[in-house]
Amino acid sequence: MTPQAAAPGAPVAGPTRGVFAPTLALGPVVVIAGAVLGGGRAALAACLGFLVVVAFFGLGQLVTRRLSVAVDPPRFVARASAIVLGQLIFLLLVILALRDAAWLDGPAFGLSALAVALAWQVFQVIAFVRSRRVVFDAPDKTRQDGTPPT
Numbered sequence: 001m002t003p004q005a006a007a008p009g010a011p012v013a014g015p016t017r018g019v020f021a022p023t024l025a026l027g028p029v030v031v032i033a034g035a036v037l038g039g040g041r042a043a044l045a046a047c048l049g050f051l052v053v054v055a056f057f058g059l060g061q062l063v064t065r066r067l068s069v070a071v072d073p074p075r076f077v078a079r080a081s082a083i084v085l086g087q088l089i090f091l092l093l094v095i096l097a098l099r100d101a102a103w104l105d106g107p108a109f110g111l112s113a114l115a116v117a118l119a120w121q122v123f124q125v126i127a128f129v130r131s132r133r134v135v136f137d138a139p140d141k142t143r144q145d146g147t148p149p150t
Contacts, residue, residue, distance in 0.1 A: 018127025030112040042108035049112035060087045
C-alpha cells in the first residue's frame with residue numbers, strides 16, 4: 001500500500017501548538033530567576049539563553065513541518081531525529097562558543113538554556129502524546145481477490 005499524502009505539517013501541527021505557549025511562559029521565569037540570583041547581567045544572560053533555545057527549536061519545528069509532507073513514517077522519524085540531533089549539536093556549539101565570553105554570565109546562560117531546552121522537550125512529548133493520530137491504514141477499496149466491491 002502506498003502512503004497517502006498528509007496535510008502539510010500534519011504530524012507536527014498539534015505538538016507545535018502545544019509546545020510554544022508553555023515554553024514562552026517559561027521565559028519570564030528564567031529571566032526573573034537570573035535577576036534574583038545573579039543581578040542584571042545574569043538576567044540578560046538568562047534572556048539570551050532562552051531566546052537562543054526557542055529560536056533553535058522553533059526553527060527545527062518549522063523545518064520538520066516542511067519536510068513532513070507526504071512522507072512515509074520511517075522516513076519522517078529519520079528526518080525528525082536528524083533535525084533534533086542537529087539542533088542539539090548546534091546548541092552545544094553556541095554554548096561552547098559563548099562559555100568564555102566576558103560580557104556574559106556563563107552559568108546563567110547555560111542553566112537557562114538547559115532549563116528551556118528540557119522544558120521544550122517535555123512539552124513536546126506531552127503534546128505529541130495528547131495529539132490524535134491515525135495509527136492504522138485506511139481499508140482497501142478492493143476485495144481480497146482484487147475486484148472492486150459491488
